[in-house]
Amino acid sequence: MNVPASPSGFVPHSPRFIHLRLHTEYSITDGIARIGATLDAAAENGMPALGISDLGNLFGMVKFSRLRVNGA
Secondary structure (H helix, E strand, O other): OOOOOOOOOOOOOOOOOOOOOEEEEOOOOOOOHHHHHHHHHHHHOOOEEEEOOOOOOOHHHHHHHHHHHHHH
16 A cells, blocks of 8 residues: 655654663663764654663653754
């Protein structure tokens, strides 16, 4: 079935990948992903969401929230 995309690029009822176990550069033991670059890559690949699961602190969530609110 060929479903046309909306102007925003979203295709209704299409399968989406959402990364639910993302450890950012702020994760104490095993983080490597830079938040800004990760958000850019997620947007380019049509990911509607990300799940940050840093270990030991919530610093990554603060930066993530600020970048999304500011639209960067």
